[in-house]
Amino acid sequence: MAAAVFFGCTFIAFGPAAALFLFTISRDPLRVIFLIAGAFFWLVSLLLASLVWFVTVQMSNKESSSQQKALLIFGVVLSVLLQELFRFAYYKLLKKANAGLLAISQEDTMPISVRQLAYVSGLGFGFMSGAFSVVNILSDSVGPGTVGIHGDSQHYFISSAFMTLAIILLHMFWGVVFFEACENQRWWSVGAVVFSHLLVSCLTFVNPQYEGSLIPTYLVLCVMAGWAFSCAGGSLRNLKLCLTCKDKDFLLANHRPR
């Protein structure tokens, strides 16, 4: 326990996301603002879901644990649906704001493109989701204790960290795919995003059998990563050029001929 677990789990959970933030978002103030706004939207969706859950719990039989569990599952499903709804609402808001700015500026270029917005808002959702899931657990891991002393799993902390990592990255990919689908009116893609989110959340119902939840989650993560990459305009050719440092941006930046 203590410091090693705390730092290890923190870096596992937030490392990639923090790196993404630091290298791609922190330099541009507009992106930071949209990130925080995305986080705020996620928070509001959680608030509504919690409100509904709370009301149903108050009305239910508090003694029956199976009923409470069923209500919790209902809460999870509702929360996922609300999150996606708020993602859509954020998309609409951003489109309106961009349209307004565009109308005023009489220019063709917007200060931030829809794809960047998709990435940033997805990451915002991810940050907030990850933070709310894991921060309390992390703060508990600093103190003394024995994990799973009552027979629960001993891998609680590390599995939480990995799950959080997956969720944050997934939110980012979902954001990219979702916005792209909304832009092109491909509603089945939107449905697929919602379905995969539900799938990942429902997989966690088998915890603490982590093989049943973590492995499929990471598979979904890989699939979504590929999908988001292609939605963002990537392709095998681009990837090859980028990795061999022959892509246009790199060449321009380094003044080399192709």
Added chain:
Amino acid sequence: MNTSDSEEDACNERTALVQSESPSLPSYTRQTDPQHGTTEPKRRRHANSDTEAGHAARGGVAAPRERDSGPVPDGEDEELTVKYGAKHVIMLFVPVTLCMVVVVATIKSVSFYTEKNGQQLIYTPFTEDTNSVGQRLLNSVLNTIIMISVIVVMTIFLVVLYKYRCYKFIHGWLILSSLMLLFWFSYMYLGEVFKTYNVAMDYPTVAMIIWNFGAVGMICIHWKGPLQLQQAYLIVISALMALVFIKYLPEWSAWVILGAISVYDLIAVLCPKGPLRMLVETAQERNEPIFPALIYSSTMIWMVGMANPSQASDSADRSADEEVRHSEDVILEREEAEPEVQMHRGQNRSYSAEEELEEDRGVKLGLGDFIFYSVLVGKAAATGGDWNTTLACFVAILIGLCLTLLLLAIFKKALPALPISITFGLVFYFSTDNLVRPFMDNLAAHQYYI
């Protein structure tokens, strides 16, 4: 309130986050330019800066002035506008975040600031250790009324002092309060930190540390210093003040006071008869800078020439930032508290007609705003120990600040920075604490993820 800037202004910055709905914006530029001779722009600029400064005060945010720049095409202008606007939002996000981080870190580690040993400020005489809920509520409301009245009285007192040109008195008051803050409160803070971490320390070393810290702080605040050092001191004293409030305000009173202060801020900045507004108007009439104090400014303003005859002195030009902070210090003394902050709102920079070197003016935020944001987040961290609540309040406050800056860009006049943020913060605090916390705790217990 529009800035009318003469054509000779070289820079054109707009700090509007979003351009206002002005398809007429191009015509505005054309219209105003020919109307102003050399003296008027100067006058208008004074007025403008004063008004902005005035509104900025404790609860205020002042936008940098806008300038017209003939050659820059509108479209590019707009894009620049959005980018500059975003830059200014971030320039305020960073110090606000830093202040909150300092406060939350202290609250979570140093238990002194969360211990309640029955000591209370004289401004909140009614105790909350009563048996019935109704009595407790009543006591907290009474405490709030007393606190707010003290603040109002102080503000009015300061406005009166300013009206009758008692600058030396105000100056002395500010110096005294910053002395107290920089030396005494930081000594207390250091002592508590040492106690928490069980660090052995001797008095001569402490004396040296505190002396250096305080002396440099006084110099930075009242005279000259590197911008970032000044900003750092500003953040530190806001955090110290917030910690004092968190310690000494009783539970319920603190929440009611936060709510009441936002309402008061709204009234003081926007109503025609509000003390702050009167202060600004007085300064405008006299064509002199308002006492810059208690304002965090994100950039240093470069002043060429001096057109300010007030005895706020030439040092006021440089010390604008310092005074800003200074007035903030005033807040330390319980007596001064908010009114002081409000009083000394507004950076007042004198402009001369030949000034062309004005840099991007950045945005100004009153230190009182820093303090109350930090009080809210600190109290969220102190009660319950739930990090989700703290995070939620933090995000809510930042979004509120963002919206305020957006409104600032739209309306182009100084606005109170407290109401929106504190409202969001309060709503999210109570809802997260009561609704989200049980939900998330249940989810974490079963390791369900949403």
